[in-house]
Amino acid sequence: xxxxxxxxxxxxxxxxxxxxxxxxxxxxxxxxxxxxxxxxxxxxxxxxxxxxxxxxxxxxxxxxxxxxxxxxxxxxxxxxxxxxxxxxxxxxxxxxxxxxxxxxxxxxxxxxxxxxxxxxxxxxxxxxxxxxxxxxxxxxxxxxxxxxxxxxxxxxxxxxxxxxxxxxxxxxxxxxxxxxxxxxxxxxxxxxxxxxxxxxxxxxxxxxxxxxxxxxxxxxxxxxxxxxxxxxxxxxxxxxxxxxxxxxxxxxxxxxxxxxxxxxxxxxxxxxxxxxxxxxxxxxxxxxxxxxxxxxxxxxxxxxxxxxxxxxxxxxxxxxxxxxxxxxxxxxxxxxxxxxxxxxxxxxxxxxxxxxxxxxxxxxxxxxxxxxxxxxxxxxxxxxxxxxxxxxxxxxxxxxxxxxxxxxxxxxxxxxxxxxxxxxxxxxxxxxxxxxxxxxxxxxxxxxxxxxxxxxxxxxxxxxxxxxxxxxxxxxxxxxxxxxxxxxxxxxxxxxxxxxxxxxxxxxxxxxxxxxxxxxxxxxxxxxxxxxxxxxxxxxxxxxxxxxxxxxxxx
Amino acid sequence: xxxxxxxxxxxxxxxxxxxxxxxxxxxxxxxxxxxxxxxxxxxxxxxxxxxxxxxxxxxxxxxxxxxxxxxxxxxxxxxxxxxxxxxxxxxxxxxxxxxxxxxxxxxxxxxxxxxxxxxxxxxxxxxxxxxxxxxxxxxxxxxxxxxxxxxxxxxxxxxxxxxxxxxxxxxxxxxxxxxxxxxxxxxxxxxxxxxxxxxxxxxxxxxxxxxxxxxxxxxxxxxxxxxxxxxxxxxxxxxxxxxxxxxxxxxxxxxxxxxxxxxxxxxxxxxxxxxxxxxxxxxxxxxxxxxxxxxxxxxxxxxxxx
Numbered sequence: 001x002x003x004x005x006x007x008x009x010x011x012x013x014x015x016x017x018x019x020x021x022x023x024x025x026x027x028x029x030x031x032x033x034x035x036x037x038x039x040x041x042x043x044x045x046x047x048x049x050x051x052x053x054x055x056x057x058x059x060x061x062x063x064x065x066x067x068x069x070x071x072x073x074x075x076x077x078x079x080x081x082x083x084x085x086x087x088x089x090x091x092x093x094x095x096x097x098x099x100x101x102x103x104x105x106x107x108x109x110x111x112x113x114x115x116x117x118x119x120x121x122x123x124x125x126x127x128x129x130x131x132x133x134x135x136x137x138x139x140x141x142x143x144x145x146x147x148x149x150x151x152x153x154x155x156x157x158x159x160x161x162x163x164x165x166x167x168x169x170x171x172x173x174x175x176x177x178x179x180x181x182x183x184x185x186x187x188x189x190x191x192x193x194x195x196x197x198x199x200x201x202x203x204x205x206x207x208x209x210x211x212x213x214x215x216x217x218x219x220x221x222x223x224x225x226x227x228x229x230x231x232x233x234x235x236x237x238x239x240x241x242x243x244x245x246x247x248x249x250x251x252x253x254x255x256x257x258x259x260x261x262x263x264x265x266x267x268x269x270x271x272x273x274x275x276x277x278x279x280x281x282x283x284x285x286x287x288x289x290x291x292x293x294x295x296x297x298x299x300x301x302x303x304x305x306x307x308x309x310x311x312x313x314x315x316x317x318x319x320x321x322x323x324x325x326x327x328x329x330x331x332x333x334x335x336x337x338x339x340x341x342x343x344x345x346x347x348x349x350x351x352x353x354x355x356x357x358x359x360x361x362x363x364x365x366x367x368x369x370x371x372x373x374x375x376x377x378x379x380x381x382x383x384x385x386x387x388x389x390x391x392x393x394x395x396x397x398x399x400x401x402x403x404x405x406x407x408x409x410x411x412x413x414x415x416x417x418x419x420x421x422x423x424x425x426x427x428x429x430x431x432x433x434x435x436x437x438x439x440x441x442x443x444x445x446x447x448x449x450x451x452x453x454x455x456x457x458x459x460x461x462x463x464x465x466x467x468x469x470x471x472x473x474x475x476x477x478x479x480x481x482x483x484x485x486x487x488x489x490x491x492x493x494x495x496x497x498x499x500x501x502x503x504x505x506x507x508x509x510x511x512x513x514x515x516x517x518x519x520x521x522x523x524x525x526x527x528x529x530x531x532x533x534x535x536x537x538x539x540x541x542x543x544x545x546x547x548x549x550x551x552x553x554x555x
Numbered sequence: 556x557x558x559x560x561x562x563x564x565x566x567x568x569x570x571x572x573x574x575x576x577x578x579x580x581x582x583x584x585x586x587x588x589x590x591x592x593x594x595x596x597x598x599x600x601x602x603x604x605x606x607x608x609x610x611x612x613x614x615x616x617x618x619x620x621x622x623x624x625x626x627x628x629x630x631x632x633x634x635x636x637x638x639x640x641x642x643x644x645x646x647x648x649x650x651x652x653x654x655x656x657x658x659x660x661x662x663x664x665x666x667x668x669x670x671x672x673x674x675x676x677x678x679x680x681x682x683x684x685x686x687x688x689x690x691x692x693x694x695x696x697x698x699x700x701x702x703x704x705x706x707x708x709x710x711x712x713x714x715x716x717x718x719x720x721x722x723x724x725x726x727x728x729x730x731x732x733x734x735x736x737x738x739x740x741x742x743x744x745x746x747x748x749x750x751x752x753x754x755x756x757x758x759x760x761x762x763x764x765x766x767x768x769x770x771x772x773x774x775x776x777x778x779x780x781x782x783x784x785x786x787x788x789x790x791x792x793x794x795x796x797x798x799x800x801x802x803x804x805x806x807x808x809x810x811x812x813x814x815x816x817x818x819x820x821x822x823x824x825x826x827x828x829x830x831x832x833x834x835x836x837x838x839x840x841x842x843x844x845x846x847x848x849x850x851x852x853x854x855x856x857x858x859x860x861x
Contacts, residue, residue, distance in 0.1 A: 060761065092767035093765055098765045106761070109855070109857060110781055157857045168762070
């Protein structure tokens, strides 16, 4: 086989960050080639330098904080690190184009789709007005957007996330780039939409003859897309090679750990509950068989509030007639795509938003209770939120944050509370001295542990975990999930585990409810739902989950 | 859109009613007695009492207010105690001058504010940014009469570029408008700066850069329209701020607008004029906000068709 010369060749690239303490290396001696027609996946966890690598190629490093210190990026005989500003502008969007993670915010909200597409076409191909319009329409057609002529006149907010990402791809490919860099292009999308976008990218790669650099943290996506893989960790390339060998016989420990941490859908087939993480105690925790949470006919409607003078909007039901029970020591996984009403259900269950229907927590019906009457109920039901960065007060020491629920409920005196905080920190695997430190000193995984400790402070019986691990890297995520399982086994906690991630839900749940459009479309034991799904939507959801095994890739 | 305007007009009526009630109450609470002021120092108690009856000031507060409201509904703002003429006519004669001054003032503040705000945002952290922010701080903090006197001294007395005071030609507008606008320009420069910095960090600006667009296009086509959205809403609110400034500026420059009218009326406890000017100002503020609400959808497609 004759190797064609690489389209893009990165060699010995080093990037430094300017910090008050001087330069700090963020990319250390990165080298790789991109061969014509291939998809190269750069995989790694947050902070591994995968996004900095792509921004370096695009010449989009924020000048104030990052600089290329040495090395070269060769594209067709040009060293991109040495190009002038205007020469680099011609490359950017012309020869190398990029698609970003957040389709919701990556398009200018006050410009029409057409205007945004035309300006890229004008910039690199010199086509204006009608001619640019024809190209734009053709591109929207290529990414399978219906009614392209009308879409061009629409604005980003009129399009769904998946459609916006299609527009981004159309825009990136409109100037026929040699290299398309896609930085986590499907991370913000629902799993069924992700599957469509990935298929589209494979299709377009052949059609447009571009090669793709796909940056992702998701080994499932890597397995489905990559010809070759680069594994990065803290600014270095740990391992690179063809996709099959990397998945089958990874050479490096880190790669093995990364692959092992990936939850695989179907890997728990044949068992009824999550795997035990603690040894079976001599005297098992005796659990009350009556449900700790019983929800019946829960309906939540948003909007519909009367405005000042005659303005009234039609109310829309976000959740409609939802019923389920959770027993002590059990987990109900609530799974669904964005807008399915799963988070709304979680909030309603804790009385955080008004609802109709009955919610019985630990024997008390909270329907119609005032905030004051809710107070004792809140002791037995707590919540862990998605974003561990936003759900801790940055100006409150960790110990104070964990003690706050105790103070609110008037439990213990100062020393007793301090003891309890230390005990809780130890319980979630943190050092006792964490109490006097502040949230910014902790990593995402540690912060989520702090949030769990705070939720445990009142010794609740039920915890609502809303996408609690979605913001965490896979390896960290696996450890936080293990912690949650361990707490459940030793304390008999019941979880309402809300997630969009089928594999995580499969790992955590005893029972599973699949939500769509505000209703539960299918509910049953974990084994029933995952091994024998009855609803078409459940099947579609499961089929769309990328499988972290390149051998099982759909040809 | 038509629905929005209709709804706003309904709200406007309520707001004006509230403003009228509060102003009426405040004026009633004043220790000064308009009848005594009109009658003069040497008048007998009998004369004062006669005047009071004649003006209806001996009636209970509610009756007075009711009579006043009836007048307003018929388009009658009452008669001035001191000038013995129709308040509506007095205001109508003075209003155009004030509107010219305000329009010019708004232009000054918006144009200066946007220009310097954008420059500061693009050069943030640098010398230019610091100088602009310093200047805007001075602009925001300087009392208007000081700014007015300073401008008069430099541009009218020393350089002789613009007339000292009066009304009539375009040259007359420059210094009053500048005085009125400098305070707001400082505000707007700061707001535009922070809005621009925020917008320049948005994902869609990164997308624009990734498309290889020029810096000028990124700033003016992509960033600025987004940064101006919050500013437009501010301009509506700002008109209220302006009304306060108008009184000072008109007094300093001898500008024959409603600010001067109000100033004289306050000194003379000429309640009908004070009421009239207050209501007209309130109306201007409400209409200014309505205008901002009508303009915003032209720039922002997300709030169109609501």
